[in-house]
Amino acid sequence: MANKKESAHTARSFLIELLVYAALVTAYVFFVIGLFGNWLNGLYHHNKTLYAIAALALIIGQGVVLEAVTSLLLRLIGSRTE
Amino acid sequence: MDFLVSNTHISPVYLVITGFIIGILGGFFGVGGSFLAGPALFGVGVPMNFVVGTDLAHIVGKSIVAAKKHRALGNVDLKLGLIMVIGTIVGVETGAQGIEQLKHLGQANVDKVVGVTFVIVLISISAFVGWESWETIKMQREREREAELSGVGVKKLEAKEDESALDHISRRIHRINIPPMITLRVSGINRISLWAILLVAFVGGVFSGFLGGGAGYIRMPSMVYLLGVPTHVAVGTDLFEVVISASYGTLTHAIKGNVDIMIALVMHTGAAIGAQIGAVSTQYFRGPKIRLAFVPLPLIGAGIVIYGLLVGHPVK
Numbered sequence: 001m002a003n004k005k006e007s008a009h010t011a012r013s014f015l016i017e018l019l020v021y022a023a024l025v026t027a028y029v030f031f032v033i034g035l036f037g038n039w040l041n042g043l044y045h046h047n048k049t050l051y052a053i054a055a056l057a058l059i060i061g062q063g064v065v066l067e068a069v070t071s072l073l074l075r076l077i078g079s080r081t082e
Numbered sequence: 083m084d085f086l087v088s089n090t091h092i093s094p095v096y097l098v099i100t101g102f103i104i105g106i107l108g109g110f111f112g113v114g115g116s117f118l119a120g121p122a123l124f125g126v127g128v129p130m131n132f133v134v135g136t137d138l139a140h141i142v143g144k145s146i147v148a149a150k151k152h153r154a155l156g157n158v159d160l161k162l163g164l165i166m167v168i169g170t171i172v173g174v175e176t177g178a179q180g181i182e183q184l185k186h187l188g189q190a191n192v193d194k195v196v197g198v199t200f201v202i203v204l205i206s207i208s209a210f211v212g213w214e215s216w217e218t219i220k221m222q223r224e225r226e227r228e229a230e231l232s233g234v235g236v237k238k239l240e241a242k243e244d245e246s247a248l249d250h251i252s253r254r255i256h257r258i259n260i261p262p263m264i265t266l267r268v269s270g271i272n273r274i275s276l277w278a279i280l281l282v283a284f285v286g287g288v289f290s291g292f293l294g295g296g297a298g299y300i301r302m303p304s305m306v307y308l309l310g311v312p313t314h315v316a317v318g319t320d321l322f323e324v325v326i327s328a329s330y331g332t333l334t335h336a337i338k339g340n341v342d343i344m345i346a347l348v349m350h351t352g353a354a355i356g357a358q359i360g361a362v363s364t365q366y367f368r369g370p371k372i373r374l375a376f377v378p379l380p381l382i383g384a385g386i387v388i389y390g391l392l393v394g395h396p397v398k
Contacts, residue, residue, distance in 0.1 A: 025352070029348055040086075055332060056332050059142050059343065062143050070358050071358075
């Protein structure tokens with residue numbers, strides 16, 4: 001019984017986190033990532049080495065930031081739904 | 083949304099949802115999901131050389147999240163991961179050079195050769211993992227039945243413990259005495275030749291550099307069946323190792339003009355949260371059941387690639 005309650009609580013936390021995250025991602029994709037398009041295309045055609053470094057830095061940076069954001073969301077939402 | 087580097091037009095919603103599904107699969111199976119990510123990109127018109135490089139870039143961002151989760155769960159053998167990085171990097175460069183040679187022969191040939199290779203690899207892996215998982219589950223049920231009949235208790239494996247119908251293969255490999263021999267405590271391996279680990283890593287790297295992604299669909303089964311690493315540790319260690327080797331793969335493919343980082347960034351926004359969910363879920367399942375659940379996935383990827391190759395235009 002306690003396990004079922006815990007699973008339901010975890011599922012609810014994940015669902016709320018997903019909804020909040022979806023809203024944040026929509027804004028991020030259209031207003032932030034969209035801005036980089038032309039700059040990255042220019043870099044790609046003029047200096048591939050610099051483009052490669054920028055590409056790696058961007059994906060690692062986004063990886064670290066999104067991990068922090070998702071962990072924070074889970075912590076905040078998890079504590080509010082208890 | 084227009085992706086100028088690869089000259090493609092793809093819905094960002096499609097990329098985010100694809101990334102989300104692949105993130106869950108990657109966090110759960112530890113295989114990164116390139117057997118779906120690659121076909122998913124090829125299916126919407128991304129040229130195959132960009133599929134290979136872009137998927138590698140996307141893997142870097144996604145694996146950071148999942149690897150951190152698995153490290154917290156105690157599923158990462160750091161020593162094994164660092165050794166494998168060496169072999170993988172050499173393999174990735176070998177695979178990437180293969181793509182460059184194909185590009186000289188024309189884009190159509192890149193798509194055809196890489197696509198057909200992808201299909202063969204995916205079907206083979208699916209068949210093999212399915213057979214092995216089923217054999218292991220049958221073996222466990224038989225043992226439990228015999229124990230019930232004889233009235234003797236049988237030790238039930240905990241969720242993180244593992245066994246395989248092919249354990250004898252890894253035991254034989256452990257007996258190969260080519261120094262230096264090393265011990266992997268986290269993986270529970272007393273002694274194994276360093277060269278066995280490097281060879282497994284090199285082969286995985288070649289697949290990664292040639293077909294894209296982290297090649298976990300080769301590396302993870304190899305770590306389990308050939309090296310004898312428990313499935314949960316193979317999942318976590320593979321993710322850790324892939325962060326480093328996929329970073330190298332991203333750099334080398336980007337310099338060769340094969341990475342559209344915008345596609346990777348958009349796809350990764352979905353993968354980041356999917357990977358968290360997938361990683362936590364591994365606590366609740368045993369090794370053979372994880373492996374059996376993996377079986378249909380490469381077949382779905384193979385189906386998408388076959389469709390793309392036969393029809394010759396993107397899935398709409």
